[in-house]
Amino acid sequence: MQSNAALEYDYSLAKKFTFLTILFGFLGMLIGTLLAAQLAFPSLNYLLGEYGTFSRLRPLHTNIVIFGFTVSGIFATWFYIGQRVLKVSLKESKFLMTVGNIQFWLYFVGALLAVVSLLMGITESKEYAQFEWPFDIVVVIIWVLWGLNIMGLIGIRREKALYISVWYYLACFLGISMLYLFNNMALPTYFTSGGLGSFFHSVSMYSGTNDALVQWWYGHNAVAFGFTVPIVGMIYYFLPKESGQPVYSYKLSLLSFWGLLFVYLWAGSHHLMWSTVPDWMQTMGSVFSVLLILPSWGSAINMLLTMKGEWQQLTENPLIKFMILASTFYMLSTIEGPIQAVRSVNAIAHFTDWIIGHVHDGVLGWVVFMIMSAIYHMTPRMFKREIYSKKLIETQFWLQTTAVVLYFTSMWIAGITQGMMWRAVDEYGNLMYSFIDTVNALHPYYVIRTIAAIMYLAGFMMFMYNIYKTVTAGREIEEEPQFRTPIAA
Amino acid sequence: MFFRWIERNPFFMAAWISLVIAVAGLIEIVPDFAKAARPVEGLKPYTVLELAGKEVYKKDNCIACHSQLIRPFKSETDRYGDFSVSGEYAYDRPFLWGSKRTGPDLHRVGRYRTTVWHEAHMWNPPAVVPGSIMPAYRHMWKNAADIETAYAEAVTVKNAFHTPYGPGIRKGKEAWEKYKPTVLAQARKVAEEMKGTEGVSKEEVLKMIDSGKVPEIVALIAYLNRLK
Amino acid sequence: MNGLMAKVIGFAALLMVATIAVVKYMHVDLSDPVNLITMVGAAAVAFLTAGVATKYISQMKTDTSTGELAEENWDGIGEYKNELPAGWAYTFVGVFVWSLWYGLLGYPVTAYSQVGEYNKEVQEYNKKFAKTFANASDEQLLDMGRSIYLVQCAPCHGITRDGNDGQAQDLTKRMAKAQILDVIKNGQNQLGYPMGAMPPGMASGEAAEKIAEWIASGAKGTPPAEFAVCASCHGADGKGNNGMAPNLTTYDETLMKHVLEHGKKGIIGQMPAFKGRFVPVQEKALARYLQSFEE
Numbered sequence A: 001m002q003s004n005a006a007l008e009y010d011y012s013l014a015k016k017f018t019f020l021t022i023l024f025g026f027l028g029m030l031i032g033t034l035l036a037a038q039l040a041f042p043s044l045n046y047l048l049g050e051y052g053t054f055s056r057l058r059p060l061h062t063n064i065v066i067f068g069f070t071v072s073g074i075f076a077t078w079f080y081i082g083q084r085v086l087k088v089s090l091k092e093s094k095f096l097m098t099v100g101n102i103q104f105w106l107y108f109v110g111a112l113l114a115v116v117s118l119l120m121g122i123t124e125s126k127e128y129a130q131f132e133w134p135f136d137i138v139v140v141i142i143w144v145l146w147g148l149n150i151m152g153l154i155g156i157r158r159e160k161a162l163y164i165s166v167w168y169y170l171a172c173f174l175g176i177s178m179l180y181l182f183n184n185m186a187l188p189t190y191f192t193s194g195g196l197g198s199f200f201h202s203v204s205m206y207s208g209t210n211d212a213l214v215q216w217w218y219g220h221n222a223v224a225f226g227f228t229v230p231i232v233g234m235i236y237y238f239l240p241k242e243s244g245q246p247v248y249s250y251k252l253s254l255l256s257f258w259g260l261l262f263v264y265l266w267a268g269s270h271h272l273m274w275s276t277v278p279d280w281m282q283t284m285g286s287v288f289s290v291l292l293i294l295p296s297w298g299s300a301i302n303m304l305l306t307m308k309g310e311w312q313q314l315t316e317n318p319l320i321k322f323m324i325l326a327s328t329f330y331m332l333s334t335i336e337g338p339i340q341a342v343r344s345v346n347a348i349a350h351f352t353d354w355i356i357g358h359v360h361d362g363v364l365g366w367v368v369f370m371i372m373s374a375i376y377h378m379t380p381r382m383f384k385r386e387i388y389s390k391k392l393i394e395t396q397f398w399l400q401t402t403a404v405v406l407y408f409t410s411m412w413i414a415g416i417t418q419g420m421m422w423r424a425v426d427e428y429g430n431l432m433y434s435f436i437d438t439v440n441a442l443h444p445y446y447v448i449r450t451i452a453a454i455m456y457l458a459g460f461m462m463f464m465y466n467i468y469k470t471v472t473a474g475r476e477i478e479e480e481p482q483f484r485t486p487i488a489a
Numbered sequence B: 001m002f003f004r005w006i007e008r009n010p011f012f013m014a015a016w017i018s019l020v021i022a023v024a025g026l027i028e029i030v031p032d033f034a035k036a037a038r039p040v041e042g043l044k045p046y047t048v049l050e051l052a053g054k055e056v057y058k059k060d061n062c063i064a065c066h067s068q069l070i071r072p073f074k075s076e077t078d079r080y081g082d083f084s085v086s087g088e089y090a091y092d093r094p095f096l097w098g099s100k101r102t103g104p105d106l107h108r109v110g111r112y113r114t115t116v117w118h119e120a121h122m123w124n125p126p127a128v129v130p131g132s133i134m135p136a137y138r139h140m141w142k143n144a145a146d147i148e149t150a151y152a153e154a155v156t157v158k159n160a161f162h163t164p165y166g167p168g169i170r171k172g173k174e175a176w177e178k179y180k181p182t183v184l185a186q187a188r189k190v191a192e193e194m195k196g197t198e199g200v201s202k203e204e205v206l207k208m209i210d211s212g213k214v215p216e217i218v219a220l221i222a223y224l225n226r227l228k
Numbered sequence C: 001m002n003g004l005m006a007k008v009i010g011f012a013a014l015l016m017v018a019t020i021a022v023v024k025y026m027h028v029d030l031s032d033p034v035n036l037i038t039m040v041g042a043a044a045v046a047f048l049t050a051g052v053a054t055k056y057i058s059q060m061k062t063d064t065s066t067g068e069l070a071e072e073n074w075d076g077i078g079e080y081k082n083e084l085p086a087g088w089a090y091t092f093v094g095v096f097v098w099s100l101w102y103g104l105l106g107y108p109v110t111a112y113s114q115v116g117e118y119n120k121e122v123q124e125y126n127k128k129f130a131k132t133f134a135n136a137s138d139e140q141l142l143d144m145g146r147s148i149y150l151v152q153c154a155p156c157h158g159i160t161r162d163g164n165d166g167q168a169q170d171l172t173k174r175m176a177k178a179q180i181l182d183v184i185k186n187g188q189n190q191l192g193y194p195m196g197a198m199p200p201g202m203a204s205g206e207a208a209e210k211i212a213e214w215i216a217s218g219a220k221g222t223p224p225a226e227f228a229v230c231a232s233c234h235g236a237d238g239k240g241n242n243g244m245a246p247n248l249t250t251y252d253e254t255l256m257k258h259v260l261e262h263g264k265k266g267i268i269g270q271m272p273a274f275k276g277r278f279v280p281v282q283e284k285a286l287a288r289y290l291q292s293f294e295e
């Protein structure tokens, strides 16, 4: 074992990706807020002509927050954590630095072009796989470059055993590679028709039910390997590191990791419940979803137990607060999902806002909280400055927590209500409600969600401001703190 | 022990991870391909105009709010008609089932709505259904649908997946020029049924078609009418 | 239970109470098995998360961290070799058993068919429905007709049945004068009545005007003499001759049946067919509801 002081890490890539994380986070959530408002107040659909309708903007929101915000966050934390737990500096390899920089610029430019393409309506219309084939190719190149970096860094590591976080980043890389390739198989029609029509257009290699199966095998596991696996990798580093507490149980880490990987892939058909895919596949989807509670809760509990006896850290350190709450929201969404995957429950939940609620207690409460905590932890170490304001973090914490609670409770009630109204029959057995009745019933909840959206966005802007002030005006620190992040009172 | 060892041997770890995550796909997805979704009897491939309409549906991303999957519940078949079966989707590339019903299901909307209704509704939804939160899509009257790309798609699926199109659908510019009047005629037929809205008269729509361009709304309605 | 746990579980309870209150307000029947299971599921989500998370968070206050440290250390992070938490391990076993039950008995992967379940549901329902409403009272029919109308027909004919600004037939009266004149002039053949087609040009000029006037204003009293040509098919009173041709005075059951089966295209536009969507009692109910314009 060597001491940290001997190594000087190169954070330039981590810094660049951190910048993008914040930029895309803001953009994505700004659009999310607009979407929420449009459902409550439809006249907001006409702010940007044909480009401003709810339907055009929705994929922009999902793609920016996933492929922009979350993926940047994964890259940023990897380029930070990777060096530290493998005990090797990127400075030691010109090659890896060059690869990393190409990855960054390709990603930045590619992401902007992809956003424009979606705004123009160039889309495959498969959820989370909307990008047309030229952008898919760029995505694949970026991903391969990142893989090179992971493998390269592991190749020259000094720490023999891989830390848990590295397992997760590795799985993230491998999982997404496989999924993305298979789901985006398509024929570009321009080339197959003898030069007719749009260069961008393509047609899926799969049709109908088969296409659906591949899509949701992908879609579900994009959640697994985008919103779960790498984020768990983050918490396994940042929580013990920030608190100075050892991880509670190696055995639990081990079972949770391999359990998660094995079980997750089977559960994709819970997105296709009561559809035309064979019944037995649907049942498998339910069964494995429920089994998935265990490895998911395993990681969360492992993190909560890591903080055993450390109550004062929870009350005094806002970063710990963020991370503990993130674990709790992770627990919430990983039991809510399995319950929604049970056949009878899915009959109500599917197609409704309850799913949207489930999505956002996962992403807002877990993904965003974790990524923000990571950035709060990394920034003082990358820029050698103290976090600018504790008060701001505290305010932000309460504002955003309230916002997530409002978001998920309003969508929970809205979704269950709508699902049950669709089924409701009068005393004659005839449908009780016309479709528009069920839409009208949701209005109050859409308004509440809009308020929550504005609160959450405001909290994120406080975060941006705090980081900006830290980088430009935070008090300089000489020595890197071993554990707790320094925050100005 | 195995895991202690694998944590020190990244290559094997990567291989093992890949294996663990590949199992499910093999067992759960591949079997369905073996008996690839065959079309139900009498199912016709989308006409080029309908394909162009499907592109409009994709471009404006109606899937954000609308599903095309009627589940086998009495409450759904009462509302939307017969439940969906696999073979009906045989020509759907991509599938457009959707995952959120902010608006109603559309898989059989062609059975119980008409050209005129769609025209009025797409122009201004709340005027037709009071309280509707669906946006109006007036740009569809101005923009021309990309019928050439739709044709390219028909050619592609015919050649690559043996979708049963007639001999008129062939590769190359020349074949397209020859086929184009067929598409325009299909479009004209739909437009003839339209009534005109307060903003765009029926004559203007017909004029656009006669000049060789199909307004997006016409293609979209052809597609929606086809959903039966 | 400590304070934190009490608060969080209290919140979960509040959420459940609110959810139930809202769906009850919407007249949802919670004894329906699907609704019931969903509510139980929702409660499980709320209470399990609240209970388990706060149990572990409380341990931060009451417990201390102990254990044997593993030899590795990454960037200052250590790792204990603690055993699995017992609750987690037992739950694992429990969930496993549940999965076996679900996949082998609940929805046996080799035997369960969702379409089979659907068919059974519909058959049972139809049987019960036919029995219950074989002799539905007038009031019941009216009520039933209204409820079907609001879901299926209102998007075109409007909630108030006025045809929504000429978008569809104004169902608050029978036909408008212009429609009748059109049919007289051009004939009509789409509804599938035993009489078959209605020929064009049965009347013209003033005679046609007079007939149309009479029908459009409600077909009250004795018809004008000119109506005689129509009477051979529609009956002397215009009531359709026992279902041989359309009833011109009201939306009777026979007309309802024909329109729903064939749809109708006229000068207002196209009415889609609803073939096979309703059972006879429901068609009767719709007719009854449409006839209520006379009241």
Ligand code: HEM
Pocket (backbone or CB within 6 Å): A028, A029, A030, A032, A033, A035, A036, A037, A058, A061, A062, A065, A066, A069, A070, A353, A355, A356, A359, A360, A363, A364, A367, A368, A452, A453, A454, A456, A457, B064, B099, B100, B102
């Ligand atoms: C201020 C914060 C946010 C707001 C107000 C917001 C709002 C919304 C809205 C209104 C929708 C559409 C729901 C519908 O169709 O009914 C949506 C969808 C979605 N959002 Fe967000 N969002 C926010 C942040 C995020 C973040 C940070 C992520 C991911 C990291 C995210 C991921 C998603 C996903 C995956 C969907 C699609 C869900 C589905 O199709 O089921 N959102 N969001």
Ligand code: HEM
Pocket (backbone or CB within 6 Å): A127, A223, A227, A228, A267, A270, A271, A273, A289, A290, A292, A293, A296, A330, A333, A334, A335, A336, A337, A338, A340, A341, A346, A349, A350, A351, A355, A358, A359, A361, A362, A363, A366, A367, B099
């Ligand atoms: C044990 C783990 C989980 C299970 C079993 C699960 C299960 C489910 C189910 C059943 C659905 C609804 C499918 C439908 O009826 O439409 C769903 C949707 C979704 N979940 Fe999860 N979930 C889990 C964890 C998570 C987490 C942690 C996140 C995010 C952080 C997440 C994000 C999503 C998203 C984005 C969707 C929407 C997909 C769409 O566009 O339709 N899930 N999940």
Ligand SMILES: [Ca+2]
Pocket (backbone or CB within 6 Å): A124, A129, A130, A131, A132, A133, A136, A184
């Ligand atoms: Ca794609």
Ligand SMILES: [Ca+2]
Pocket (backbone or CB within 6 Å): A127, B099, B100
């Ligand atoms: Ca979705």
Ligand SMILES: [Cu+2]
Pocket (backbone or CB within 6 Å): A219, A220, A221, A223, A267, A268, A270, A271
């Ligand atoms: Cu899923």
